[in-house]
Amino acid sequence: MYVYRDYPEFSWSNSRHKTFLECNRKYYHQYYESHNGWEYEAPEENKAAYRLKNLKNIPILLGDEIHKVIDRQLKNFLNGKSLFTEDDMIALVTKGLNKAYLDSTRFRMHWLQKPKRYQMLHEIYYGNGLSPDEISSAKTKLQLCLNNFFRSKTYQDILNKLEMHVLHSEDFQTFEVNGVDVFVVLDFVYKDVSQGKWIVVDWKTGKESEEDRKQLALYALFLSQKHDIPIEDIVLRNEYLLTGKSQEYQLTQFEINSAQVLMNESIYHMLGYLENPARNKPLSIDQFEKNSSNKCQRCNFKEKCEVLTS
Numbered sequence: 001m002y003v004y005r006d007y008p009e010f011s012w013s014n015s016r017h018k019t020f021l022e023c024n025r026k027y028y029h030q031y032y033e034s035h036n037g038w039e040y041e042a043p044e045e046n047k048a049a050y051r052l053k054n055l056k057n058i059p060i061l062l063g064d065e066i067h068k069v070i071d072r073q074l075k076n077f078l079n080g081k082s083l084f085t086e087d088d089m090i091a092l093v094t095k096g097l098n099k100a101y102l103d104s105t106r107f108r109m110h111w112l113q114k115p116k117r118y119q120m121l122h123e124i125y126y127g128n129g130l131s132p133d134e135i136s137s138a139k140t141k142l143q144l145c146l147n148n149f150f151r152s153k154t155y156q157d158i159l160n161k162l163e164m165h166v167l168h169s170e171d172f173q174t175f176e177v178n179g180v181d182v183f184v185v186l187d188f189v190y191k192d193v194s195q196g197k198w199i200v201v202d203w204k205t206g207k208e209s210e211e212d213r214k215q216l217a218l219y220a221l222f223l224s225q226k227h228d229i230p231i232e233d234i235v236l237r238n239e240y241l242l243t244g245k246s247q248e249y250q251l252t253q254f255e256i257n258s259a260q261v262l263m264n265e266s267i268y269h270m271l272g273y274l275e276n277p278a279r280n281k282p283l284s285i286d287q288f289e290k291n292s293s294n295k296c297q298r299c300n301f302k303e304k305c306e307v308l309t310s
């Protein structure tokens with residue numbers, strides 16, 4: 001049941017941590033100012049932050065739509081339903097992208113009223129629209145990603161393994177660390193019974209990054225804490241859909257402990273920006289420093305910082 005709260009509940013996630021590191025002001029808009037922005041009577045600055053929080057640029061939207069259609073395909077398989085072809089999946093993602101484009105160009109007024117129900121593309125909201133290059137690169141990326149999905153080690157395993165137990169399929173999961181709710185989104189977790197290993201799969205539609213391994217360490221922490229799975233039985237796998245590369249890791253207890261230390265430090269710094277930690281009431285906006293950088297052009301909240309679109 002929905003309960004009105006003056007301030008949001010405090011929780012931690014890897015994306016919250018990344019936003020906090022990138023720019024404290026962005027963190028304020030995203031995690032505090034947008035709170036209650038869905039309420040009819042909310043002040044305009046909260047409504048605006050809530051709307052802006054929901055903007056998506058084409059690469060983010062494309063990644064979300066690809067994750068969604070892969071999740072549907074895996075559920076189809078697990079529930080014994082007929083499977084999509086590659087063309088079916090491309091058509092479903094394209095439909096999602098087209099809807100976002102139509103919402104952004106024809107239903108702007110609707111989006112202003114209901115930013116969760118309608119979508120707005122960052123590229124259109126901030127005025128430049130979509131260039132032919134951006135459209136053609138999104139199409140190429142979509143085809144590559146889905147083509148590589150069908151050939152991926154994970155999908156082939158799922159189709160061919162005789163015995164497999166599935167734990168999660170793209171569900172939001174929480175666990176508690178030192179009294180704080182921690183959110184993780186696990187794309188897919190299955191047990192390869194023949195090897196006695198749990199495989200944690202993360203589909204990646206972007207480029208490889210050093211962050212990827214750290215993110216997987218949190219997933220291992222979640223599985224070991226919430227499901228009592230020994231660390232040595234967990235295999236972490238990044239499936240890079242743009243290139244078709246599959247990268248596996250087995251982390252040591254030391255790396256998992258380091259992930260926990262990093263999380264504790266991150267939480268400690270975040271709590272330093274609260275006027276009232278018991279209520280999760282933040283300090284005033286001017287205490288959240290702006291970190292102006294070349295990332296401002298892509299920031300959802302750039303109108304609040306009066307960053308001119310280049």
Ligand code: SF4
Binds near residue numbers: 023024297301305307
């Ligand atoms: S526009 Fe730049 S300074 Fe302003 S919130 Fe975004 S990232 Fe921070």
